Amino acid sequence: MPDFARDSTQLINLYQAMVLTRTFDAKAVALQRTGRLGTYPSSLGQEAVAVGVAAAMREEDLLLPSFREHGAQLWRGVTLQDILLYWGGDERGSASSGPRHDFPVNVPVGSHAPHAVGVALAFKLRGEQCVAVCVMGDGATSKGEVAEALNIAGVWRLPVVFVINNNGWAISVPVARQTAAATLAQKAVAAGIPGEQVDGNDVIAVRAAVEDALARARAGNGPALIEAITYRLSDHTTADDASRYRSDAEVSQRWNEEPIARLRRYLVKRELWTKADEERMLTALSTQVDAAVESYLATAPQPVESIFDHTYATLPADLADQRAAALAARSRR
Amino acid sequence: MSEITLVQAINRALTRAMRDDPTVVVLGEDVAKDGGVFRATEGLLAEFGEGRVIDTPLAEGAIAGLCVGLAAQGFRPVAEIQFTGFIYPIIDQMMNHASRIRTRTRGRLTCPMVLRSPCGGGIRAVEHHSESPEAIFAHMPGLRVVIPSSPARAYGLLLAAIHDPDPVVFLEPTRLYRAIKEEVPDDGASLPLDRAFVVREGSDLTLVTWGAMLKETMATGERLAAGGVSAEVIDLATLKPLDSETVLRSVAKTGRCVIIHEAPRTAGFGAEVAARIAEHGLLSLLAPIERVAGFDTVMPLLRLEQHYMPEEQRILAAARRVLAFR
Structure with a gap:
């Protein structure tokens, strides 16, 4: 058992972070269903990967999340309102909260892996003891950019940890149709870097594995790949209907392995958590999420001219003309 | 003062930028030990060392992508894509990331990178070495696209591109690399990036x-x-x-x-x-x-x-x- 897992406060923090992620997730899906949020990718069932990864990191490390790591972003200080703003279609959701150096979520699958390599190279060139952590899905491992990134990270021995959140499905394609490789962790072998599998429904195991990899990377011993095996209990996004391609029986079976009930059983068994604690926590988290939703819904959209604001550091003349035309068209309405 | 070619002017601008700004790093295939297949980066490794002049594995998409990471961290990477026909794998990185990270984060993260590549035909090269892809990049919001046509403009425009806070695709006509010579004072002066x-x-x-x-x-x-x-x-x-x-x-x-x-x-x-x-x-x-x-x-x-x-x-x-x- 790793040290942090002997500390009841730390275990409870991990537990609460996962429940916050799930509470938020349910609310986000409900907002989408009622037309108050854009398409949203639920992280139901995968909370242990996101929270375990983020809990292993230091503030000065740098997270490059895929689009399903809400739990990691929340742990790192991104606010609930900002996550809602982003998925509600407002760039400001990626602008301000959380570590200034973290990357925004990556939607084009796996294309952020080379960014992590660049960030890690920057750390190495400056001699900083920081690590870039890139989280991607199982589908991303089929992409060339990911293979390229693993390869370069290996040859330069860079401080970067790649975490594959293997939730079993890339929209409708199961891992068995994604690769003939027996594991995704073995994608590390060809890159000459360590690769390991971890139970992605066990937040303690995820955090411990990522902590070890981070410590090695921080000490100058190079990159690592961690395949965290979990399961996508939800549809791919709110725009998806998973019943078209996978059976309810499979999903019900996987509910038995989900990470939150699992840690709760453990906490209860060790007498660190009571029914009263649970009720208190759920009430508090629900209040917190409701307040964030209220603040999100009360946030006015950015003005039309903001479309132009950050295209370049300084607006070029021809784009200034387009901006003026957009404003003129608006004022004529 | 002696006259120099366009490719020598590129080399002079790179040297100047690296001397003036320690965050400028040069990377790409064969750019360090070999000095680049056209010799644009010749001598840089000797002067600046392997921490700033970096031979990369052969992966153009990742070269562009790692520039995004370096640039977001405050470096000013200048990457070389060896030939135009090899430039197309970078389109994902330039379109989805380099050109829009400023917008996506409302200016929290930026991408001051330069992507240099030879372009055009006329040097009797092999297949996939002679294309002119400028319109593809000119269609990407958030990018700058620059093509010099003389040694002096190559020097001033490349310095400007490196100093610019946004990503620049800098296309160098191979046919002109050694076709013209002129005096190019190493005065560190940039040319404007928005003037014909x-x-x-x-x-x-x-x-x-x-x-x-x-x-x-x-x-x-x-x-x-x-x-x-x-x-x-x-x-x-x-x-x-x-x-x-x-x-x-x-x-x-x-x-x-x-x-x-x-x-x-x-x-x-x-x-x-x-x-x-x-x-x-x-x-x-x-x-x-x-x-x-x-x-x-x-x-x-x-x-x-x-x-x-x-x-x-x-x-x-x-x-x-x-x-x-x-």
């Missing part, structure tokens, strides 16, 4: 071009002058953002315009130039605009490439048609 250059003044006809085609276009200007026609020649140099003002001012004066580029005709950047003139200068036109461009075909291999690129005769014929129009 009037390289020949005239009053009867405007010839708009960029990159390697400046050579044939200038020759056409001289030939026309011998026949008593005064042609103005504009080197756009920065395609994005486009300095339409300089083009429109010229066309307002001459009333006649021919646009010359090596890239394929359809949806080539000449179409954008022509459209700007049609939108803002139609009434000053005395004749239809003509484009002289590469064909909408695959770039032929070396035995026919000189017939693909606009030859002086084709430019001259177009100029005469435009001049004769009443």
Whole structure:
């Protein structure tokens, strides 16, 4: 058992972070269903990967999340309102909260892996003891950019940890149709870097594995790949209907392995958590999420001219003309 | 002071930028020990060491992608893509990431990177080494696209590109790498990234071009002058953002315009130039605009490439048609 897992406060923090992620997730899906949020990718069932990864990191490390790591972003200080703003279609959701150096979520699958390599190279060139952590899905491992990134990270021995959140499905394609490789962790072998599998429904195991990899990377011993095996209990996004391609029986079976009930059983068994604690926590988290939703819904959209604001550091003349035309068209309405 | 070639001017600008700013790093395939296949990065490894001049594995998409990471961390990476035909894997990184990370984060993260690549034909190279992809990049919001056509402009524009806070695709016409020599003082002075250059003044006809085609276009200007026609020649140099003002001012004066580029005709950047003139200068036109461009075909291999690129005769014929129009 790793040290942090002997500390009841730390275990409870991990537990609460996962429940916050799930509470938020349910609310986000409900907002989408009622037309108050854009398409949203639920992280139901995968909370242990996101929270375990983020809990292993230091503030000065740098997270490059895929689009399903809400739990990691929340742990790192991104606010609930900002996550809602982003998925509600407002760039400001990626602008301000959380570590200034973290990357925004990556939607084009796996294309952020080379960014992590660049960030890690920057750390190495400056001699900083920081690590870039890139989280991607199982589908991303089929992409060339990911293979390229693993390869370069290996040859330069860079401080970067790649975490594959293997939730079993890339929209409708199961891992068995994604690769003939027996594991995704073995994608590390060809890159000459360590690769390991971890139970992605066990937040303690995820955090411990990522902590070890981070410590090695921080000490100058190079990159690592961690395949965290979990399961996508939800549809791919709110725009998806998973019943078209996978059976309810499979999903019900996987509910038995989900990470939150699992840690709760453990906490209860060790007498660190009571029914009263649970009720208190759920009430508090629900209040917190409701307040964030209220603040999100009360946030006015950015003005039309903001479309132009950050295209370049300084607006070029021809784009200034387009901006003026957009404003003129608006004022004529 | 001795005269230097365009590729030497690139090397001089890189050296200067690296001396002046420790965050500038050069990376790419064969750029360090070998000094680049065209020798643009020769000598940099010896002066700046392997922490700042970095040979990468052979993976163009990742080269562009890792520049995004470096740039977001405050470095100013200058990457080389070895040949134009190898540039297409970077489109994902330039379109999805380099050009939009500023917008996506409302300026929290930025991408001051330069992506240098040789471009164009005419050096009898092998297949996939001679294309002109400038219009592809000019279509990407948030990018700058620059093509120098002389040693002095290569020096000043590359320095400007490196200093610029946004991503720049910097295309270097291989045909001109060693074709012209001129004095290029190493004064560290940048040229503006939003101004076209009037390289020949005239009053009867405007010839708009960029990159390697400046050579044939200038020759056409001289030939026309011998026949008593005064042609103005504009080197756009920065395609994005486009300095339409300089083009429109010229066309307002001459009333006649021919646009010359090596890239394929359809949806080539000449179409954008022509459209700007049609939108803002139609009434000053005395004749239809003509484009002289590469064909909408695959770039032929070396035995026919000189017939693909606009030859002086084709430019001259177009100029005469435009001049004769009443």
